[in-house]
Amino acid sequence: MKIAVAVTGASGAIYAKVLLEKLSQLQGQVEEVGLVWSDNAYTVWQYELGNKDYENFPFKNWAKNDFMAPFASGSSSYEALLICPCSMGTLGRIANGISNDLVSRAADVMLKERRKLICVVRETPYNLIHLRNMTTVTEAGGIICPATPSFYSMPKTIEEAAYTVVHRILQLLGLKVDGYKWQE
Secondary structure, X not given: OEXXXXXXXXXXXXXXXXXXXXXXXXXXXXXXXXXXXXHHHHXXXXXXXXXXXXXXXXXXXXXXOOOOOHHHOOOOOOOEEEEEEEOHHHHHHHHXXXXXXXXXXXXXXHHHOOOEEEXXXXXXXXXXXXXXXXXXXXXXXXXXXXXXXOOXXXXXXXXXXXXXXXXXXXXXXXXXXXXXXXXX
16 A cells, blocks of 8 residues: 655644554555655754654655656545644635645645545644534545544553554554454
């Protein structure tokens, strides 16, 4: 499976960190990961996590305006786009068909090709515009996966709590991953 991952400037860099760590461990199931970052994603990562570890992942990085990235075209073999975390500005552009950068263009491609688009939205509370944009993306075939951790697995660290969300993302992709499953 080839997967594109977009990291936007919404709060929640921990989710992107845990997701990228898990994807790097799934080499048998994941053939390729393409990364694209918004400008603010780097700033938020550094502020929230206190490091620049985003430089250490073994994935190909694409510039936010590089429309030559393979996942900018429906003819590519990328099967999914994960936007983690997904800012409400990014979600709004996707919901309204505004493909002004690689993230929104890749999302448009996933929707038009009926491939997986998973938006890990990170905002609280939601206003009516947010809710309508989530509805629009869902009706177009996207999946809204709020960055809302579960606690029935009794997470003991912030990484474990973040993994409850990442685990769901990876399950939505159809990947086989270890993690808590209710009553199993």
